[in-house]
Amino acid sequence: MNIVRNAGIAGTILAAAIGWASAEAGAPFDRAQVERGRYLVTIGGCNDCHTSGYLERSGAVPEHEWLTGMAIGYQGPWGTTYPSNLRLVASRMSAEEWVEHARKERMPPMPWFNLRAMTDSDLVAVYAYVRSLGAPGEAAPAYVAPGGRVTTPYFVFVPRQDDPRAATR
Numbered sequence: 001m002n003i004v005r006n007a008g009i010a011g012t013i014l015a016a017a018i019g020w021a022s023a024e025a026g027a028p029f030d031r032a033q034v035e036r037g038r039y040l041v042t043i044g045g046c047n048d049c050h051t052s053g054y055l056e057r058s059g060a061v062p063e064h065e066w067l068t069g070m071a072i073g074y075q076g077p078w079g080t081t082y083p084s085n086l087r088l089v090a091s092r093m094s095a096e097e098w099v100e101h102a103r104k105e106r107m108p109p110m111p112w113f114n115l116r117a118m119t120d121s122d123l124v125a126v127y128a129y130v131r132s133l134g135a136p137g138e139a140a141p142a143y144v145a146p147g148g149r150v151t152t153p154y155f156v157f158v159p160r161q162d163d164p165r166a167a168t169r
């Protein structure tokens with residue numbers, strides 16, 4: 001197999017097991033898998049939160065900025081969460097670890113239940129794509145518990161209801 005040419009015996013076994021070359025830096029990526037991962041990330045809305053400015057600019061953010069995390073928090077009863085820098089997260093784990101990690105329960109507004117519904121091969125494709133992006137960059141700010149001091153801008157994720165009588169006045 002061409003894609004595992006330089007991956008060594010362990011890489012060949014891993015590739016045979018999960019259909020992807022290796023998580024090592026510089027290892028060749030399976031192009032079809034990277035493309036599939038790019039597609040899943042795009043339609044899965046991952047950039048909406050994990051890429052700064054993506055929602056505000058209707059997706060017009062260059063790909064070299066994708067999935068590097070966001071320094072604007074989401075605040076609600078759970079505290080304040082920040083969409084992680086997925087490049088950094090993926091760079092620290094193997095494809096198998098990513099598949100397990102991606103299925104864990106997360107705090108809002110991360111739609112972790114959608115990620116959990118993805119097949120192993122789709123999650124590995126997302127991993128291959130994220131790894132292919134290179135340059136991991138800086139971590140997103142750390143989670144702040146409810147009532148804690150938040151030093152970044154943040155969105156407040158709490159439903160509001162205007163007084164219906166106010167509208168008729």
Ligand code: HEC
Nearest residue numbers: 044045046048049081082083084089102106107108109110
């Ligand atoms: C509505 C916003 C939102 C969307 C959409 C979203 N995420 Fe997240 N994601 C977050 C937030 C916020 C966190 C941090 C949650 C926490 O701290 O528990 C997170 C955390 C994660 C983590 C855990 C990373 C770590 O730090 O260990 C993974 C993996 C992840 N997201 C993958 C994805 C993927 C893949 C998609 C697209 C299919 C996606 N997310 C879509 C907001 C989002």
